[in-house]
Amino acid sequence: MDKSPAKQARDALSADIAALAGGEHDALRRIYEATSAKLFGICLRILGDEKEAEDALQDVYIDLWKRADRFDTSRASPISWLATMARNRAVDRLRAGGKVRSGAVSEEAAFDVPDKDIAADEKLVLDERDARIHHCLSKLEKRQQSAIRRAFLGGATYVQLAEKDDVPLSTIKSRVHRGLAKLKKCIEKP
Structure with a gap:
């Protein structure tokens, strides 16, 4: 049975998280490349400050490094799980700072933060498609x-x-x- 490209991308991201949980350090690089744009967008939208968003994003990947074994495919898609981690890290930074910065959204609105970048699973599909085209061209x-x-x-x-x-x-x-x-x-x- 053929899988849709989006399903293949989700499966690849899930596999990378599992590989990271199993100690494969290179999996973190693949996860970062596939998800960092979207997760940074979430952090930036919530925090309204690029430096703070970068710090929050770093915290997300540190948490992922430590907690990859907690990911459960039956409870969430990998990108939803990571987006929730990003949202939580950004909100934690807001709370620690004691105030909402200019341009930031409220904590309640953070659940519905739009991201203008393509979704990580769509990016994975496009990357796979591009690789396939170049392979076939060769x-x-x-x-x-x-x-x-x-x-x-x-x-x-x-x-x-x-x-x-x-x-x-x-x-x-x-x-x-x-x-x-x-x-x-x-x-x-x-």
């Missing part, structure tokens, strides 16, 4: 790979590619068309 014949990279990643037109490669326009169009067909087939493989 499998193409070199001239097809080059034409597709220059056209779609570099912004070159077919005319520019034909002139640079000193080949007819129809040759470039054929290379790109055949390359895209192979690329699509590779990307869609389970």
Whole structure:
């Protein structure tokens, strides 16, 4: 049974938390890369101060380091669990400071803090997709790979590619068309 990309991303994040709980130190880096933007956004929105938000975020990852073994997939998604930790750390900093800073939200409103960044699980899905595309691109014949990279990643037109490669326009169009067909087939493989 195929899993949705979002489910795969949640499972990967859950697996990284479990790996961290098991002592795999590199798992913390993967978790940080996948979640730090969202968690920082939560802390910043609550605290209204970048430095305070950075400190709160650091506290979140220190807590995670110590408490990864407490994560229970049956009770929460990994990103929800981490977001709750971030919210709690930020609120703790508000309480310790004794006042709400300018631009910060109330403690009650902190539960519904919006984050303009993409969700961590969506970022994981996009990262996986990008890695898959680059992997499949590397499998193409070199001239097809080059034409597709220059056209779609570099912004070159077919005319520019034909002139640079000193080949007819129809040759470039054929290379790109055949390359895209192979690329699509590779990307869609389970």
